[in-house]
Amino acid sequence: MIEFNSVTYIHPAGVKALDDITVKFGQGELVAIVGANGAGKTTLVKHMNGLLKPTKGTVKVFGYDTTQQTVASLSRRVGVVFQNSDHQLFSDTVEHEVEFGLRNFGFSHEVVKQRVDWALRFFGLNEYATTSPMMLSGGEKKRLCLAAVLAWDPDVLVLDEPTVGQDLLNKEKLEQIIRLLLTQGKTVILVSHDIEFLWPMQPRTIVMSRGKIIADKPASKVFTDDSLLAEARLIKPQLVELAQRLNVGDGEVFDNIYTAKKWILDRFRCA
Amino acid sequence: MYWVANAFIFRRGDSPIHILDPRIKLLISIELFALSLISSTLIHIGISLAAIFTIAALAKILKRVYRTLMFSAGFSVLIFVINFLVGYSIITSFVLAVRFVAIVGSTSLFFLTTSPDELEYVLRWFKVPQDVVFAFVTAVRFVPVLMLDAIQIMDAQKSRGLELEKGNFINRIRKLAPILIPLVVTAVIRSSELAEAMEARAYGAVKKPTSLYTLTLKKRDKLVGIASIMLFTTLLLYFLNLTG
Ligand SMILES: Nc1ncnc2c1ncn2[C@@H]1O[C@H](COP(=O)(O)OP(=O)(O)OP(=O)(O)O)[C@@H](O)[C@H]1O
Ligand SMILES: [Mg+2]
Numbered sequence: 118m119i120e121f122n123s124v125t126y127i128h129p130a131g132v133k134a135l136d137d138i139t140v141k142f143g144q145g146e147l148v149a150i151v152g153a154n155g156a157g158k159t160t161l162v163k164h165m166n167g168l169l170k171p172t173k174g175t176v177k178v179f180g181y182d183t184t185q186q187t188v189a190s191l192s193r194r195v196g197v198v199f200q201n202s203d204h205q206l207f208s209d210t211v212e213h214e215v216e217f218g219l220r221n222f223g224f225s226h227e228v229v230k231q232r233v234d235w236a237l238r239f240f241g242l243n244e245y246a247t248t249s250p251m252m253l254s255g256g257e258k259k260r261l262c263l264a265a266v267l268a269w270d271p272d273v274l275v276l277d278e279p280t281v282g283q284d285l286l287n288k289e290k291l292e293q294i295i296r297l298l299l300t301q302g303k304t305v306i307l308v309s310h311d312i313e314f315l316w317p318m319q320p321r322t323i324v325m326s327r328g329k330i331i332a333d334k335p336a337s338k339v340f341t342d343d344s345l346l347a348e349a350r351l352i353k354p355q356l357v358e359l360a361q362r363l364n365v366g367d368g369e370v371f372d373n374i375y376t377a378k379k380w381i382l383d384r385f386r387c388a
Numbered sequence: 389m390y391w392v393a394n395a396f397i398f399r400r401g402d403s404p405i406h407i408l409d410p411r412i413k414l415l416i417s418i419e420l421f422a423l424s425l426i427s428s429t430l431i432h433i434g435i436s437l438a439a440i441f442t443i444a445a446l447a448k449i450l451k452r453v454y455r456t457l458m459f460s461a462g463f464s465v466l467i468f469v470i471n472f473l474v475g476y477s478i479i480t481s482f483v484l485a486v487r488f489v490a491i492v493g494s495t496s497l498f499f500l501t502t503s504p505d506e507l508e509y510v511l512r513w514f515k516v517p518q519d520v521v522f523a524f525v526t527a528v529r530f531v532p533v534l535m536l537d538a539i540q541i542m543d544a545q546k547s548r549g550l551e552l553e554k555g556n557f558i559n560r561i562r563k564l565a566p567i568l569i570p571l572v573v574t575a576v577i578r579s580s581e582l583a584e585a586m587e588a589r590a591y592g593a594v595k596k597p598t599s600l601y602t603l604t605l606k607k608r609d610k611l612v613g614i615a616s617i618m619l620f621t622t623l624l625l626y627f628l629n630l631t632g
Binding site for chain 2: 163166168187188189192193196197198199201203204205206207217218221222251265266269
């Protein structure tokens with residue numbers, strides 16, 4: 118549904134931020150994009166709803182070439198939430214903040230009401246409906262930004278650094294939300310440095326470095342590949358480290374604490 | 389948006405102009421400014437512009453100065469029309485309009501080749517009070533930051549379906565709210581955080597802070613300075629028709 122075909126992007130200032138990228142994102146996929154600062158992740162994301170157009174190559178979203186589409190029409194289907202919440206919040210109330218996108222896309226009054234209500238409830242923000250977004254805490258602002266995009270029900274959700282500044286509980290909530298969206302057949306694309314957050318979801322993992330994709334494979338393959346991790350300046354998730362130190366063997370790893378616990382208990386009983 | 393940033397914001401360089409003492413750069417810029425200001429014929433303004441472009445070429449910022457000038461040319465069209473309407477001849481109106489472009493060009497040369505740090509040293513050298521220097525230099529330094537903020541904010545709001553290009557005039561003005569409010573909010577947040585961080589690092593603890601570098605004129609600075617004054621005086625006399 119999103120296809121990059123030999124995409125190169127050179128910033129007006131002359132920086133080559135994407136270098137011959139070819140990649141496809143399919144329906145219902147969970148994809149993580151990782152890589153060092155300045156690797157080009159945000160630049161890649163900005164091509165997904167037409168905010169940036171490739172210098173060379175093509176980007177197709179649901180079959181349409183992004184150069185032929187407006188950002189608004191692409192955003193209707195590809196919802197992008199950027200990292201900095203303060204860059205988007207401007208309304209007098211939380212309610213109006215969520216309403217903004219819906220009105221831009223021309224939903225009818227009833228639908229707007231119903232969707233605002235749903236989004237606020239879903240993100241546990243309904244008690245703040247009539248307070249100013251500026252009064253919310255950092256984590257709440259972040260959730261509001263998510264709510265404001267999910268409200269119009271895009272088919273693809275792209276989150277740039279969604280876990281920064283979030284406490285543990287909110288991260289867990291976010292994980293639940295992502296899993297729920299996946300069961301609805303949505304595509305979720307996560308840009309994150311938060312390996313521990315990504316690991317339990319076992320996403321398809323795209324590793325970027327200096328504007329290139331240097332790996333595109335399951336998380337379990339990426340995070341056990343020492344030379345790849347070094348090249349991309351990534352560290353292992355603790356569960357991988359644990360599995361390796363315990364000599365689980367055969368390249369087996371624990372995808373979550375429960376498999377780890379089970380393995381340890383089994384082992385313990387045998388001994 | 390990007391090209392505005394490109395045309396006005398300092399970027400590091402190692403050209404023969406960039407490496408000069410900032411006071412010499414200021415001197416050259418003021419000389420060009422003065423020449424542009426007193427240019428009253430096509431030949432004068434031609435010489436002034438040629439001088440500006442020569443310096444720009446030496447500083448390897450020809451393209452960016454050119455963009456700055458194109459940007460200011462918009463206003464100069466207005467100047468041309470107004471002067472022409474109030475009765476000046478076409479040539480005079482034209483000279484006045486181009487003069488504005490040259491004045492902008494001469495000023496931008498200084499800002500495009502002088503880093504905020506150098507600016508700070510120059511202002512201190514002029515014995516400007518520390519707080520004023522700090523406020524001014526910080527403001528200059530934050531212009532590019534604010535520009536990047538503005539771009540990111542526009543990207544975020546466009547991703548929420550905001551279409552800036554659509555609608556009539558009133559509607560378009562209204563659509564600026566989602567851009568301007570976050571811009572002001574982030575600027576305020578950033579400045580109060582900066583103030584706190586500065587105080588936490590003992591800003592203002594002593595009256596006269598010391599600095600890492602001091603300005604010293606090297607041989608090449610003196611040479612360029614003297615040469616530029618000589619050239620300037622010659623052109624000045626010629627422009628004012630005092631050469632006899
Ligand atoms: N507006 C801009 N003008 C010029 N260069 C830019 C601009 N924005 C980004 N770049 C450059 O493009 C490259 C990729 O930047 P990008 O923001 O995509 O990185 P990223 O992978 O998202 O990094 P991070 O992890 O820090 O968010 C960097 O080298 C950066 O300096
Ligand atoms: Mg980024």
